[in-house]
Amino acid sequence: MMQDYIVFVGVNMVLAWSVYVILLAGSLSFANGGFMAIGAYASGVLTVKFGMPLIPAALIAGLIAGAVGVLVGFPALRTRGIYLMLVTVGITVSVKAVIESIDYVGGIQGFGGMVGTRPWHVIALVILVGCGLWFLSKSPLQRILDAVREDELSAASLGINTVYVKLVCLGVGAFLAAVAGSFYAHHLIHVTPDQFGIVVSVFIVLYAVLGGTNNMWGPPIGGVIMTLIPEVVRGLESWRPTAFGVIILVLLLIRPDGLLAFRDVTTRAKKIW
Amino acid sequence: MLVEQIINGVVLGSMYALIAQGYTLIFGVLDKLNFAHGEIFMLGGFVCLASVALGASLPVAILITAIISGLLGLMVEFVGFRKFRSADAHITAALSSFAIGLVLIDLSQKVWGAEPVALTLPGSLQTATITIAGLKIVVLRLAILVISLLLMLVLYLVVLRTGLGRRIRAVAESPAKAALFGINVTRINQQVFVIASVMAGLAGLALAVRTGYSSTDVGFTFGLKALAIMAIGGMGDLRGALLGGLLVGVIEALAFQWGVGQFADVFVWLFMIAILLLRPAGLFGTLVSKEIRA
Numbered sequence: 246m247m248q249d250y251i252v253f254v255g256v257n258m259v260l261a262w263s264v265y266v267i268l269l270a271g272s273l274s275f276a277n278g279g280f281m282a283i284g285a286y287a288s289g290v291l292t293v294k295f296g297m298p299l300i301p302a303a304l305i306a307g308l309i310a311g312a313v314g315v316l317v318g319f320p321a322l323r324t325r326g327i328y329l330m331l332v333t334v335g336i337t338v339s340v341k342a343v344i345e346s347i348d349y350v351g352g353i354q355g356f357g358g359m360v361g362t363r364p365w366h367v368i369a370l371v372i373l374v375g376c377g378l379w380f381l382s383k384s385p386l387q388r389i390l391d392a393v394r395e396d397e398l399s400a401a402s403l404g405i406n407t408v409y410v411k412l413v414c415l416g417v418g419a420f421l422a423a424v425a426g427s428f429y430a431h432h433l434i435h436v437t438p439d440q441f442g443i444v445v446s447v448f449i450v451l452y453a454v455l456g457g458t459n460n461m462w463g464p465p466i467g468g469v470i471m472t473l474i475p476e477v478v479r480g481l482e483s484w485r486p487t488a489f490g491v492i493i494l495v496l497l498l499i500r501p502d503g504l505l506a507f508r509d510v511t512t513r514a515k516k517i518w
Numbered sequence: 519m520l521v522e523q524i525i526n527g528v529v530l531g532s533m534y535a536l537i538a539q540g541y542t543l544i545f546g547v548l549d550k551l552n553f554a555h556g557e558i559f560m561l562g563g564f565v566c567l568a569s570v571a572l573g574a575s576l577p578v579a580i581l582i583t584a585i586i587s588g589l590l591g592l593m594v595e596f597v598g599f600r601k602f603r604s605a606d607a608h609i610t611a612a613l614s615s616f617a618i619g620l621v622l623i624d625l626s627q628k629v630w631g632a633e634p635v636a637l638t639l640p641g642s643l644q645t646a647t648i649t650i651a652g653l654k655i656v657v658l659r660l661a662i663l664v665i666s667l668l669l670m671l672v673l674y675l676v677v678l679r680t681g682l683g684r685r686i687r688a689v690a691e692s693p694a695k696a697a698l699f700g701i702n703v704t705r706i707n708q709q710v711f712v713i714a715s716v717m718a719g720l721a722g723l724a725l726a727v728r729t730g731y732s733s734t735d736v737g738f739t740f741g742l743k744a745l746a747i748m749a750i751g752g753m754g755d756l757r758g759a760l761l762g763g764l765l766v767g768v769i770e771a772l773a774f775q776w777g778v779g780q781f782a783d784v785f786v787w788l789f790m791i792a793i794l795l796l797r798p799a800g801l802f803g804t805l806v807s808k809e810i811r812a
Contacts, residue, residue, distance in 0.1 A: 273609045273613075317791060320794045320795040321791070323794075323798065327608055327753075328794060328798075330551065330609075330612060331551075331745060331746065331749050331790065332790075334742060334745065334746075335746060335787030335788075335790060335791065336787075338742060338783050338784075338787060339783065339784040339787050342781060342784050343781075343784060346780045346781065442738075443738055443742065444620075444738070447616055447620065450613070451613075451617075454613060484624070486620045486621070486623065487621050487624040489617070489620060490617040490619075490620035490621035490624070491617075491621060493613065493614070493617040494597060494614055494617045494618065494621075497601075497610055497613065497614045497617075498597075498601060498614075
């Protein structure tokens, strides 16, 4: 039971971070459910059908998802931010449809036999990603990301390749989501394509947004709270979509500029001033 | 057989086009994506179902559906978009409308359940056929096609030929300048949402009547596809939404004809990505005005 909590909470923390990484460059991704599915299925095939150990399989699955994200995201990023949102919705829908039609991975019935996620895998992943993001927030790279997010035009005029920056963020976000997805699948033993639909993608985005996306601690906190509340309050599970929707609406209405507007300068800049 | 499939595709496409026109109208005027639009479409079917179950005849049911969809559109505008009107709030608006959509889906699943609910109309309305030039066509499908094309024609004329349309286009061009000319921007936004939502609701009704049942997941399957269709046709362009809708409907029907129907969704989204690569503004969109605003 405790193991379940650790794995689910950790996976959701990393998923929230995967959305946060993509948001760092100012694009919103509804594709992380799809990336998760790619991770779960690719690593599952590697471990079950080819007998590979879990961790290298998860990393390879992450690379595959990252490649898919970069390939599909590239045409959208050349135009306007809003097109990327559409393409990410398309990724999730398409990944699900493709997996459902491949008999090799069980089609609509789902794919089983994945075992081997230990709680320390997930804890280590959370710590690694957390450290990585913390170093990122202290590095000059953070300023480049801030520039791209706040004003793409002026960032480009300063010589920043904005498309490249956004693409890298999308790739890294996809990688994280896929690794989290493969750990998730290897804990559940059996997964179906239905578990990675568009609703899941929206939930992941909402984890991040509810926690707040102005700094790296908000998204994982949102992930933890949103995973544990339904477990603690009995009967809330069936009302989760409504509760989620209402909470997010209230938050957005109360603080229309607070949660997503990124009006804060980075913490380090604040210290200097 | 092939011709019949193409006709089916055109009928399907006309419903896609009805939804996509709503998306594109709202996007053209507010420059925001309305993710709750698909759920208004979904509810259109259920409102029709409920009013038929309460004993209303089909014309009355259509009227009720139109009114309730319009009210829902007003609600979505007020809750999801009123406060997020600034140009850089498109992520916030997308999230808030998605949240409204989640609530609408969940509440309708509480009322009608997650399984599809059958809708039976009195008489032989759903099965009557006529034969035109040796082709057996279900009258209902023909009616849906004609009515949705008429609706779209009316919308097109309203936007291009009337005072309301001129005001809508002015707000789409620049809300600030339109306000300076004495146009009530909030009122125009509301009117746009009502028009778009009524069309979505009627499309939902058409789908429910044609397939004989309504289901709570059509918002995500059908409605999201219309979003891709809007991008294919060119965001903010009514002709593009119509052409894109018909195109996708026919492609989908042909996909089923050739036995690759399960990939129909994938084709639509891949088609959208290909269009983005070749013509970033969609089939009809012009890059100039919109791109500068972005």
